[in-house]
Ligand SMILES: CC[C@H](O)CC(=O)C(=O)O
């Protein structure tokens with residue numbers, strides 16, 4: 001088996017796509033199937049991480065702790081991971097998740113703000129968790145800045161640092177230069193998380209692997225924010241054809257995608273004009289659902305909202321800006 005390890009993110013990133021409506025039954029059946037298919041890591045949390053259920057980010061149908069507990073209960077092979085954005089989730093939330101059986105945490109910050117992850121990474125290590133630094137919106141920083149921030153996470157004790165293409169805006173050569181620089185400058189494992197808004201998730205993932213990334217995210221049936229992530233079952237097939245054994249059972253992944261995940265999708269995951277605009281304008285993929293709602297409310301084109309958010313370099317945590325921008329655009333339209 002190769003040293004490449006896949007983390008399945010549909011039960012966390014996919015939460016955005018279904019407005020955080022996962023049920024215990026869905027999480028149990030998807031986790032069981034992923035565990036059967038021998039996926040090493042499965043992330044289960046609100047889309048915005050621990051503590052994300054709120055008016056600002058979207059209320060969860062089911063308490064995420066119940067979802068984590070359900071996943072832990074059926075995973076005797078896969079390790080359950082949680083996402084934590086300092087400021088949304090707290091160290092207390094992390095301790096509760098660990099107590100429920102979560103074995104890995106990914107501490108996520110904006111690409112230029114790794115310093116806010118120090119106490120969370122240190123606590124996770126003290127708790128004995130595998131700890132990942134997750135640098136979001138990686139397209140927004142030059143390579144040198146990314147390296148500087150990744151080194152901070154490494155110095156706090158992270159076992160892995162991820163280049164996270166939250167907007168699905170990176171081009172293959174940009175992925176390569178980022179992974180290459182991190183491989184040169186850091187000693188820890190390097191990971192890559194893609195979004196398929198420009199139809200580049202698979203290409204970018206392969207580019208990252210070529211440069212030495214050994215931790216890769218995928219979402220089954222592309223169930224992730226925006227146009228979704230690198231499609232896990234497709235990735236397993238592609239890697240198998242390349243002679244890279246992930247240890248994951250391809251047929252079991254295909255069956256899960258077709259029989260369990262596809263039926264719960266509100267619509268098939270495809271590149272729509274909105275998700276394409278996310279990648280084109282460099283906007284956080286989780287903003288799509290919020291921007292669609294605001295566009296309807298103010299009777300304007302959601303692409304105009306997304307492009308304006310991209311121009312203003314709005315980042316995760318600033319979801320309230322979506323409404324502000326929509327209101328401003330609607331006002332400007334009514335004045336013409
Ligand atoms: C809001 C957290 C975000 O969805 C994390 C992530 O998957 C990303 O930045 O792509």
Ligand SMILES: [Mn+2]
Pocket residue numbers: 013166193194195224225285
């Ligand atoms: Mn994501």
